[in-house]
Amino acid sequence: MPIPWRSARLVKREDQTASARTLVLEAPGWPGHLAGQHVDVRLTADDGYQAARSYSLAAPADGDRLELGVQSTAGGEVSPYLVHDLPIGAEVEVRGPLGNWFVWRAGQSEPVLLVAGGSGVVPLMAMIRARRQTATGGPFQLVYSVRGEPDLWYHDELRADGPDLDVRVLYTRQAPPGSTRAAGRLTAADLEPVVSRLTPAGTVYVCGPTAFVETAAELLTSSGQNPARIRTERFG
């Protein structure tokens, strides 16, 4: 049976950055989902024209409530509408949960390295939250590359990293005052210390723009990480 489209009502919209929002939707009958999964969101114009795009779920399942992270892309057809225009209380259609490959499951106990570029942090945040919620799993490390501090999602939540979550933010354009690392793109040197803390069975999840994912995956493999333990998701 095809996965049905179901109505979902926007109940809350929260700023993450100037151009990114967290959308909380209520989708009656939602079957639940795994951390890392995504949904397709479909919009319908009054002349019947439809457009659908994929968005990552940012938090573990919570009854009928879904939290999506949406980055508005310049010239985009769907994301600017979701970020700026969809009225609170209005409905869209969602289909999901989708994708069983880029997921973290509560039974996983190996160390995990999360590598995020920009809004690629969204499905990885769902994994961090799921792990915290279930209080299981091995140690998590997050390497999070953003242009500058204003581009950082989940600012406060990530700052409060505990003993089992190590967060390293890399600034590519402008590092905040007092940073020990100069602004610049992800390098092998950034990954070396975190990769060395993964056991051979550790899993790496990489999510971000296509070019970032390709660079990160290549750096990880050349630093000795087993390619079979690297899972990637690109968002274009």
Next chain:
Amino acid sequence: MAQVSPHHDSPHLDGNSLAGPLSDLFSVDVTRAWWRCPGCGSTGPLAELHVYGPEPGLTARCAHCSQVALRLVRHEEHTWLTLGGAEGAFRFRTAR
């Protein structure tokens, strides 16, 4: 034949994004499906294919050599699925 560089700048997603569109046709999640590229012999999950589109259709290609793995075209009445790079397609009635 001009070589298509494996590291390209054209916008694309990956096979993770095929989960929704292919759920109209398959009852299992497709992103974990194992695939072997007939062009370069590399193997991996469908999630790692490079996916171009969505218009005029979705084209999934080998991440290493760009060989076409599948094409999916969704129209009002019919959904078309072509497996591999060859001609010949399956036509399904579009799910509502």
Next chain:
Amino acid sequence: MSSLSPGFHGRGRPASLSERLPPGQYPTESFPVLSAGPTPRVPTETWTFTVTTEAGEEHSWTWDEMTALPQEESVHDIHCVTRWSKFDTRWRGVSLDTLLADVDTAAEYAVAHSYGGYTTNLPLEDLLDGKAWLVHTYDDYPLSPEHGGPARLLVPHLYFWKSAKWVRGLRLTQDDEPGFWETAGYHNYGDPWREQRHWGD
């Protein structure tokens, strides 16, 4: 069943229509890029264009040979099957009449094939009599790789997927051989004025 999304209009779909707009199309000022694969980078030093007849006879042009042929500048409206139309696009290139002038063929069809593997099929007569060009210049600038440079086919009276980007040759055939999108649900001919978008339209 689908819920309406208040205030969602899609990308630029104004109400005003024009006689130059085929059914179901909307005008756009931008020049959208649709891709079915990575953008090939083809240096003009190694570029060739080859016409292969049904008898296997080959006619090839290097970049310098092609640019030494008589050049034509023309202005056209173009129509993409994804519903955008763009008015008054200005191109420069070689008429297919020029390229096919000395080609001895009784073929009725042509398959355009491209660097990167894309193919599309057309009746040969749709490439002749001033209806099609091999273009390398758009708006006075060399055609960019995103838009099919160094050279693409231009067949403006058909939906734009027939105007193969990165074209490297034509194979002339007795039988019609559907191409990349034609085998996957798109119309075999693709006349925008008869709205031949999909198989069976």
